[in-house]
Amino acid sequence: MVAQRGRRNGAKRTRSEAAPDADNAPTAEMPAVTENGTDPEIRARSIPEAAVARLAVYLRVLSAMADQGATTVSSEELSTAAGVNSAKLRKDLSYLGSYGTRGVGYDVAVLVGHIERTLGLTRQHRVAVVGIGNLGHALANYGGFPGRGFPVEALFDIDPDLIGVPVGGLPVSHIDDIPVVCAERGISIGVIATPPPAAQSVCDRLVAGGVQCILNFAPVVLQVPEHVEVRKVDLAVELQILSFHVARRADGEANGRVIDEGSVAGNGVVVP
Structure with missing residues (x-):
């Protein structure tokens, strides 16, 4: 996916570089935690964006292991399951203050907790989907989002035949209502699944409604303020x-x- 950031002081810019895959690439500020899950200082530690992406993969793998009854996992086992080398995995986990135990490995439940806190998954992030075509319908009906902390709370489209029609249990609202509805429902993530010409207009409405993160499926580069994070998915x-x-x-x-x-x-x- 492509990462895109905005510009300070309310100005806008575009960025179309591919998401970094090197560990010295731009970083995300994440809280560090110690092995027992506490840190009296709770200071921010810079984690490379590539490492943040891998943490999400580790979490998925660890959650599957936990579901199968695993209580501990070695770095070699986890790195193989995640498709990375063990040295890189250990470095990634060291950003969390988690170093494992020699001869034992990592406690699966503890490591899951560390990663969830680092990725901000200890609270829910309400999602709005804009553009209820084939892709939007699929996203609105996907049952895996709520269980992972991303409940879809609002749907928007411009088609009069769709307005008011429930999709995935939610009625579709008009895109003109995006700012008001997003503000009222506390939407923090907006998903744009519209045709390219409508994407920027939709993005502006989402930002006006207080949305701070946008997942963009439209094949265009969006202009956003500095405080808004954009991830672009161009299939x-x-x-x-x-x-x-x-x-x-x-x-x-x-x-x-x-x-x-x-x-x-x-x-x-x-x-x-």
Whole structure:
């Protein structure tokens, strides 16, 4: 996904760089916690955004382990399940003040609690979905959001045939009502699933309603104030990235076959 930030003093800017994947990339301010879940100083510690993304993956894996009855997990087991190397995992968890116990590993329940506090999941974040097309319907009806602390509390569209119609148990409101409804219901996260031309207008309404975080599925770069965080999900871009990897592997396999046949190496050099 693409991360996008705003600009200070109410001005707006756009940013379209891909989300950082290096540990020295821009950071998010997160509270540190100690192994027993308390820290008398509770100071903010800078965690790289790439590490924040991995913490969410660790939480998903750990929650599944807990559901299966696991009480402890080694760094090797957790890193394998999460698809990262164990050294990177240990570094990520060290940001939480969690270092595990030699020969035992990490307490699953304690680690889940640490990550949930760091990711701000100890309270619910009310969500509004704007654009009740196929994607919006799917998001509104998805039952996994409330259980993870993200109840969908408001739906919006511009189609008069949809206004007032319940979707996922919630009536659809008109997009003109976004500022008032979002303020009344304490919406903190807005999901934009509209056609591209409507996305910026919807974004402005969400910001006017006090929404501080936006998940944008529209293939446009939004202009937002500094205090608003935007995550962009462009499925076409993701598919293009996958296409690159498929093509690269296909090229590698083709070159490998040529080498095996004893004619030409992958760099075009003739093999004796």
